[in-house]
Amino acid sequence: xxxxxxxxxxxxxxxxxxxxxxxxxxxxxxxxxxxxxxxxxxxxxxxxxxxxxxxxxxxxxxxxxxxxxxxxxxxxxxxxxxxxxxxxxxxxxxxxxxxxxxxxxxxxxxxxxxxxxxxxxxxxxxxxxxxxxxxxxxxxxxxxxxxxxxxxxxxxxxxxxxxxxxxxxxxxxxxxxxxxxxxxxxxxxxxxxxxxxxxxxxxxxxxxxxxxxxxxxxxxxxxxxxxxxxxxxxxxxxxxxxxxxxxxxxxxxxxxxxxxxxxxxxxxxxxxxxxxxxxxxxxxxxxxxxxxxxxxxxxxxxxxxxxxxxxxxxxxxxxxxxxxxxxxxxxxxxxxxxxxxxxxxxxxxxxxxxxxxxxxxxxxxxxxxxxxxxxxxxxxxxxxxxxxxxxxxxxxxxxxxxxxxxxxxxxxxxxxxxxxxxxxxxxxxx
Amino acid sequence: xxxxxxxxxxxxxxxxxxxxxxxxxxxxxxxxxxxxxxxxxxxxxxxxxxxxxxxxxxxxxxxxxxxxxxxxxxxxxxxxxxxxxxxxxxxxxxxxxxxxxxxxxxxxxxxxxxxxxxxxxxxxxxxxxxxxxxxxxxxxxxxxxxxxxxxxxxxxxxxxxxxxxxxxxxxxxxxxxxxxxxxxxxxxxxxxxxxxxxxxxxxxxxxxxxxxxxxxxxxxxxxxxxxxxxxxxxxxxxxxxxxxxxxxxxxxxxxxxxxxxxxxxxxxxxxxxxxxxxxxxxxxxxxxxxxxxxxxxxxxxxxxxxxxxxxxxxxxxxxxxxxxxxxxxxxxxxxxxxxxxxxxxxxxxxxxxxxxxxxxxxxxxxxxxxxxxxxxxxxxxxxxxxxxxxxxxxxxxxxxxxxxxxxxxxxxxxxxxxxxxxxxxxxxxx
Numbered sequence: 001x002x003x004x005x006x007x008x009x010x011x012x013x014x015x016x017x018x019x020x021x022x023x024x025x026x027x028x029x030x031x032x033x034x035x036x037x038x039x040x041x042x043x044x045x046x047x048x049x050x051x052x053x054x055x056x057x058x059x060x061x062x063x064x065x066x067x068x069x070x071x072x073x074x075x076x077x078x079x080x081x082x083x084x085x086x087x088x089x090x091x092x093x094x095x096x097x098x099x100x101x102x103x104x105x106x107x108x109x110x111x112x113x114x115x116x117x118x119x120x121x122x123x124x125x126x127x128x129x130x131x132x133x134x135x136x137x138x139x140x141x142x143x144x145x146x147x148x149x150x151x152x153x154x155x156x157x158x159x160x161x162x163x164x165x166x167x168x169x170x171x172x173x174x175x176x177x178x179x180x181x182x183x184x185x186x187x188x189x190x191x192x193x194x195x196x197x198x199x200x201x202x203x204x205x206x207x208x209x210x211x212x213x214x215x216x217x218x219x220x221x222x223x224x225x226x227x228x229x230x231x232x233x234x235x236x237x238x239x240x241x242x243x244x245x246x247x248x249x250x251x252x253x254x255x256x257x258x259x260x261x262x263x264x265x266x267x268x269x270x271x272x273x274x275x276x277x278x279x280x281x282x283x284x285x286x287x288x289x290x291x292x293x294x295x296x297x298x299x300x301x302x303x304x305x306x307x308x309x310x311x312x313x314x315x316x317x318x319x320x321x322x323x324x325x326x327x328x329x330x331x332x333x334x335x336x337x338x339x340x341x342x343x344x345x346x347x348x349x350x351x352x353x354x355x356x357x358x359x360x361x362x363x364x365x366x367x368x369x370x371x372x373x374x375x376x377x378x379x380x381x382x383x384x385x386x387x388x389x390x391x392x393x394x395x396x397x398x399x400x401x402x403x404x405x406x407x408x409x410x411x412x413x414x415x416x417x418x419x420x421x422x423x424x425x426x427x428x429x430x
Numbered sequence: 431x432x433x434x435x436x437x438x439x440x441x442x443x444x445x446x447x448x449x450x451x452x453x454x455x456x457x458x459x460x461x462x463x464x465x466x467x468x469x470x471x472x473x474x475x476x477x478x479x480x481x482x483x484x485x486x487x488x489x490x491x492x493x494x495x496x497x498x499x500x501x502x503x504x505x506x507x508x509x510x511x512x513x514x515x516x517x518x519x520x521x522x523x524x525x526x527x528x529x530x531x532x533x534x535x536x537x538x539x540x541x542x543x544x545x546x547x548x549x550x551x552x553x554x555x556x557x558x559x560x561x562x563x564x565x566x567x568x569x570x571x572x573x574x575x576x577x578x579x580x581x582x583x584x585x586x587x588x589x590x591x592x593x594x595x596x597x598x599x600x601x602x603x604x605x606x607x608x609x610x611x612x613x614x615x616x617x618x619x620x621x622x623x624x625x626x627x628x629x630x631x632x633x634x635x636x637x638x639x640x641x642x643x644x645x646x647x648x649x650x651x652x653x654x655x656x657x658x659x660x661x662x663x664x665x666x667x668x669x670x671x672x673x674x675x676x677x678x679x680x681x682x683x684x685x686x687x688x689x690x691x692x693x694x695x696x697x698x699x700x701x702x703x704x705x706x707x708x709x710x711x712x713x714x715x716x717x718x719x720x721x722x723x724x725x726x727x728x729x730x731x732x733x734x735x736x737x738x739x740x741x742x743x744x745x746x747x748x749x750x751x752x753x754x755x756x757x758x759x760x761x762x763x764x765x766x767x768x769x770x771x772x773x774x775x776x777x778x779x780x781x782x783x784x785x786x787x788x789x790x791x792x793x794x795x796x797x798x799x800x801x802x803x804x805x806x807x808x809x810x811x812x813x814x815x816x817x818x819x820x821x822x823x824x825x826x827x828x829x830x831x832x833x834x835x836x837x838x839x840x841x842x843x844x845x846x847x848x849x850x851x852x853x854x855x856x857x858x859x860x
Binding site: 213214215216217220232234236246247248249250251252253254255258260261263264265267268271274275280281282283284285286287288290293294295296297298299305307309375376377378400402403 | 643644645646647650662664666676677678679680681682683684685688690691693694695697698701704705710711712713714715716717718720723724725726727728729735737739805806807830832833
């Protein structure tokens with residue numbers, strides 16, 4: 001499937017090559033390929049080097065200058081009529097109009113990862129550059145492709161390390177001194193694979209991250225393109241219910257203070273709160289421990305997690321208030337104690353409304369079915385959004401399954417996402 | 431507190447001596463005493479021998495013949511006008527009118543056991559004999575005190591071994607070949623403590639087992655005596671809920687098949703079923719496992735136990751039917767699979783209504799507050815009830831706590847139970 005792009009009258013036609021995009025994905029997926037069809041390419045390993053080297057080679061072939069920063073983020077920059085995004089001293093262009101429009105994601109994977117998570121965003125960016133070259137198009141602004149270091153966070157914490165350093169969420173020294181289980185530091189690993197760079201990273205005019213959805217919405221709704229409005233804020237809690245453990249036989253029902261019963265009532269409340277709240281509300285109890293956890297003993301203590309997510313901080317806080325209210329009510333009614341302690345808080349991230357609207361419009365004009373949705377999980381785009389107008393383009397993945405070797409997406413859907421990306425990049429790059 | 435007993439006009443007065451009862455309990459509790467005030471006297475250990483020897487000595491002093499059967503059950507028999515319960519050949523009396531009225535329980539304890547569980551029943555029996563002797567009373571039938579082997583079942587399984595063999599629930603060979611964790615068999619342990627007997631056990635005209643309640647009912651209701659109507663039947667189940675695990679972020683509420691949510695609904699159903707059922711219904715979910723049990727993953731599978739108890743088999747089966755119905759309904763509504771498999775079944779045991787009524791009446795006449803209740807846990811009486819009319823007398827224990835070193839009961843309550851026991855024995859023994 002090819003797509004003709006003509007965002008402004010007078011521009012030459014650019015088209016993406018879906019076969020080339022698919023072939024590049026499959027070639028990159030051979031590095032770290034697993035027997036079950038997935039990929040294991042942990043951050044800053046020899047396999048990560050091989051993957052980066054392959055993509056960097058493609059970027060150079062596409063006419064990019066390569067810049068690598070201190071945390072190993074890679075930027076391939078295709079200059080525009082206004083330069084390469086840097087001034088004569090090698091500092092990011094002070095003129096916002098000269099900054100690059102960027103596409104990016106990551107090429108590191110989960111230990112049992114798939115072929116598309118991250119890799120798709122980077123290679124869709126490569127395909128955009130190739131399509132521009134095919135059409136002989138020069139843009140006003142430069143166009144960049146970013147490979148962010150260690151998005152997955154399975155070998156080194158924190159997750160989204162590269163984009164986090166880029167936006168200032170993490171200090172570079174803190175990240176460089178993180179160790180894996182073998183005691184190897186990020187600094188050592190970067191040096192070993194020769195991606196410890198010294199370049200100043202560019203500042204972007206806009207950033208786009210195409211990604212498989214990693215959820216079931218597009219597939220269930222029968223849509224090809226997701227115009228991502230933002231990433232959900234998260235508030236996580238530890239809830240502890242304390243009742244009284246007692247023998248199941250001699251203790252009449254009316255005399256019980258059963259912590260698991262009260263916990264069950266609260267689990268149902270978490271669901272109700274999420275189901276009744278707007279703004280992409282999610283509410284999950286994923287972890288639960290029962291004490292003493294014996295068949296014939298009434299549980300005296302239950303600990304469980306609550307994971308609330310929402311696109312709006314205000315709604316998220318309203319959900320939390322409802323949880324606390326429910327906890328108080330159940331505690332009083334059941335004669336138990338309930339504590340609710342917040343353990344994690346990420347604020348919601350709203351993407352740039354104009355870019356989101358543009359994605360929606362481009363998809364419709366290109367004949368791809370489209371819907372707005374939210375990203376429930378974190379992505380590099382969430383950090384990059386702190387520095388420039390940002391948006392994400394989702395495409396369906398089979399069964400919503402990701403972080404799994406059976407992760408799958410169709411060449412048609414991946415090409416459609418790249419179609420839309422090309423339009424968005426051209427619109428932003430001029 | 432002494433009690434005057436005169437169940438039939440013309441009998442001399444018999445009274446129990448509460449101080450003697452308490453002192454005997456405290457003396458026995460020194461054998462295996464723990465620093466925290468409890469007792470550790472596991473079945474068929476050297477400490478069990480010492481405990482048995484102490485009680486056997488008291489039984490002999492009270493004028494008893496001692497018989498020990500092949501599983502080590504001890505029977506102290508105080509002859510009546512109709513003999514010692516055996517015929518000239520040493521077989522149990524074929525004339526039911528010549529059979530002994532028995533009192534019994536056990537002197538083995540839990541590893542962190544208390545002073546009263548089991549021990550009270552045996553020593554209340556001893557006190558009854560002493561009171562009869564004090565009053566110079568000869569009964570028509572013999573009066574026996576039984577010490578059942580290995581009621582607790584913590585060193586050797588099955589629990590209630592001695593009474594189980596006595597009633598034919600277990601084969602003697604099966605029990606003698608059970609091993610503890612050190613590889614010592616029941617036969618070896620019995621021989622080592624010299625309680626491997628060869629006597630034929632007596633057959634009883636009636637059996638009474640006084641016991642601390644091991645539950646909170648008497649204390650909460652402010653009653654001294656529990657006239658135990660029977661022991662609850664039990665049906666235990668393994669329930670497995672299978673949904674679909676998925677990432678908590680990207681998966682909208684409406685698309686989830688959350689096994690923990692469905693399990694929570696069923697836990698609430700278990701409580702509802704028990705609360706709405708008659709006949710001392712109990713329903714407990716004591717054990718629960720979540721998979722994968724990760725904060726940000728919707729649980730795909732939950733396994734939990736259900737422990738249903740009831741005094742009537744018919745009601746118990748109705749509770750089970752309601753559980754299965756709820757499981758089917760929740761499975762359908764939530765799009766999950768629910769399996770419900772029975773893993774344990776003990777039938778309910780109803781004690782002899784005449785004996786229960788007698789206990790109730792005697793308690794009232796003696797001025798002790800009394801209520802009917804059920805035993806939620808198993809006791810030797812449940813097995814003995816298969817062989818003769820049987821009843822149990824409960825007295826309060828502090829906080830309903832048992833199987834614990836802090837198990838506690840008051841001298842007054844223990845004496846009150848013994849008062850009632852003496853009356854019941856005299857009524858049955860004539």
